Amino acid sequence: MIKTRLLLFLFFFSLSLSTKAQSPAYIIDSLRVQLKQAKSEEEKVGIYSELTWFWAMVNLDSALSYGNEALELAKKTGDQTKIAQAHSDLGNAYNQRGDFAQAKTAYKTALTIRTSLADSAGMAGSKSNLASIHQRLFQTDSAMMYYVEALAYYEKTGNDRYVNFVKNNLAVLHEDLRNYPKALELYAEVAEYREKNQMIPDLAMLYNNIGNIYKNTKEFDKSEEYLNRALENGLKAGDSLVISVTYLNLASMYNAAEKPDQAIAAAQIGIKIAEKVNSQYDQAMMQYALGNSYLKKRDYLKAKAAYQSAIGVLEELEAKEEVSSIQLRMVPVFAALNMPDSAQYYTDxxxxxxxxxTEEQIEQLTAELQTKYETEKKDQEIAQQQLALRNKNIQLYGSLVLALTLAIVGYLLFNQQKLKNRQLQQEGELKAALAQLETQNKLQEQRMLISRDLHDNIGAQLTFIISAIENLKYFEPIKEQLTARYDSIANFTKQTITELRDTIWAMNSGQVTWESLTLRIQDYLQKARESKSSIQFDCLIEENIDRESKMNSSDSIQILRIVQEAVQNAVKYSDASRIEIKFHATKKDFVGIIHDNGKGFDQGTILLGNGLYNMQKRAEELGGKVEIKSGLGLGTSVKLSWPSK
Incomplete structure (x- = not known):
């Protein structure tokens, strides 16, 4: 099961053979001039290759167009080195566009050609590029293998620039594996080199990655600082693709920091820039970020539209990991829109x-191990031919080959079983989550049914009783004898309706904010003022209580009932001119105090009745307690305290 998290977009480097100091637009104009002046086809191929690279920073459609021109011309010349470079440049353009399948094919073709040419430097570059694709497809084993092979070559040849690039990508890989301390350690080495050599576009990418780590560790101030640095360097370099990615990461960070409005603003800017360079993947991921923002704001229709827009593009790009994450996010959206069929559809x-x-991962692992096995099998055949000439070593080499074969088969079986176990675990977690969601939905349906029955049946019956009583008051033969009694019954019935409405309010709310509870208490006090105009009623919520924080509806109704009971007693017995209600928070508890300035009573001589007992029972339901303090001429205070959950 995918953990609930917003997916990161981490920029992976492709390697180029030239230093890029000027802005892409400036270099493109210069290359166009050189292309017009070029005399040979070999010279034009090199210029087309450079144009492919730099257009990838500005407009991906143009990059692909020049890349295909370079490939066709390279094939015409028959120069295998240039053909391999053209495939590599096309792979970079497809990579930036988010078409990972096409990018992987192009990079593999380049690697095959360079291997046949024994081009060690080119092979290392292709392996690094393939590693970035495997990394984007969450195939960490293959990514790590290719990176380590490329890094070994660059360290051996002393190519510090490429060592820096590969170390950056290894840091990104550790970040994917949530090994953040190791990732930050590698990023620090990478940053030192890039700052020293003023590698502006590359610094922008690096700051993006560091900003994402601090987002994941919930250090949002640091995350915003590094992402703003990335944006500053991206603008300085004039690299629209990097700027687009940075806005995507800013939107993701603001969503994680519960700042959906800022996330929406960042994503909307990023979408315009991604459209400019035609980066379909970035556009889709920013629609995903918009969907998450609207979901946080409970704007479910906009969330649905954004998610569906993202899924449409990502399905075309075969970005299955991202698509499955969005599908899971769609389930609560359709549930909130009361569309259970759609919620179930996206769950399926x-x-x-x-x-x-999971099946694709198993197939890929099996294919890789099969390739290793076949390679070892060929080595075994060669060894057997050599052993035929050296009879003394036949038994030794045969044992070694057998042991190696058994190790490979055992490794294959172990990993297949491991993947199956992981799949079963993920399915179990998903079923548990769906069962919990189904239970919550059923509870909500029961709440709605009960509240509707209370309102439609009992509420209607009480209203009918009031109407009947009001009519009987005007029945002349018994009007004078029963008017007072009818008034009492009518008032009691009205009070019952009020309490019934309070109960329905709590049941429908599910979660109640302090602001909502305060309004309910003030509504009750307003009715008390109308019946007892000689008393001043006040209700105060102190600043150390967040009015938007929530509590269970069952807790809110207990608090409301205790307040109503205390106020009702004060109105009836205290002869007070003022009744004051205050709520505040301590480190561990919430505290509510209902105080009147009435005549008070001697606690030692007065026997407290059912009212106090009811208040104490309700406080116990909250996990708290009720205390009463009073004295003759000192008024009365009812103190309610309960744990802040």
Missing amino acids: LYIDYRNDL
Whole structure:
């Protein structure tokens, strides 16, 4: 099961053979001039290759167009080195566009050609590029293998620039694995080199990655600082793609920091920039970020539209991991929109996608191990031919080959079982989550049914009783004898309706804010003022209580009933001119005090009745207690305290 998190977009470097100091637009104009002046096809191929690279920073459609021109011209010349470079440049453009399948094919083709040419430097570059694709597809084992092979070559040849690039990508890989201390350690080494050499675009990418780590560790101030640094460097470099990615990361960070309005603003700017460079993946991921923002704001229709827009593009790009994450987010959106069929539909899609992903991972691992096995098998055949000439070593080499074969088969079986176990665990977690969601939905339906029955049946009956009583008051033969009694019954029935409405309010709310509870108390006090105009009623919530914080509806009704009981007693017995209600918070508890300035009573001589007993029972339901303090001429205070949950 995918953990609930917003997916990060981490920029992965592709390696280029030239230093890029000027802005992409300036270099493109210069290359266009050189292209017009070029005399040979070999010279034009090199210029087309450079144009492909730099257009990838400005407009991906143009980059792909020049890349295909470079490939066709390279094939015409028959120069295998240039053909491999053209495939590599096309892979970079597809990578930036988010078409990872096409990028992977292009990079593999380049690696095959460079391997046949024994081009060690080119092979290392292709391996680094392939690693970035595997990393984006969450295939960490393959990514780590290619990065380590590329890093070994660059360290051996002393190519500090490329060592820096690969170390950055290894840091990103550790970040994907949530090994944040190791990732930050590698990023610090990478940053030192780039700042020293004024690698502006590369610094922008690096600051993006560091900002995302601090977002994940919930250090949002640091995250915002580094992402703003990334934006500043991206603007300085004139790299629209980096700027687009930075706005995406800013939107993700603001969502994580519970700042949906700022996230929406960042995503909307990012979408315009991504459209400019035609980065379909970035556009889709920013729609995803918008959906998360609208979901936090409970604007479910806009959230649905944004999620569906993102899914449409990501499905075309075959970004299955991202698609499955969005499908899971769609479930609560449709549940909130009271569309259970759609919620179930996206739940089923999510399960199917997770199964497909697991099967693909198993197939890939099996294919890789099969390739290793076949390689070892060929080595075994060669060894057997050599052993035929050296009879003394036949038994030794045969044992070694057998042991190696058994190790490979055992490794294959172990990893297949491990993947199956992981799939079963994910399915179990998903079923548990769905069962919990179904239980919550059923509880909500029961609440609505009970509250509707209370309102439609009991409420209607009480209203009918009031109407009947009011009419009987005017029945002349018994009008004088029963008017007082009818008034008493009518008032009691009205009070019952009020309490019934309070109960329905609490049941429908599910979660109640302090602001909502305060309004309910003030509504009750207003009715008390109308019946007892000689008393001043006040209600105060102190600043150390967040009015938007929530409590269970069952807790809110207990608090309301205790306040009503205390106020009712004060009105009846205290002869007070003022009744004051205050709420405040301590480190561990919430405290409510209902105080009147009435005549008070001697606690030692007065026997407290059912009212206090009811208040104490309600306080116990809250996990708290009720205390009463009074004295003759000192008024009365009822103190309610309960744990702040």
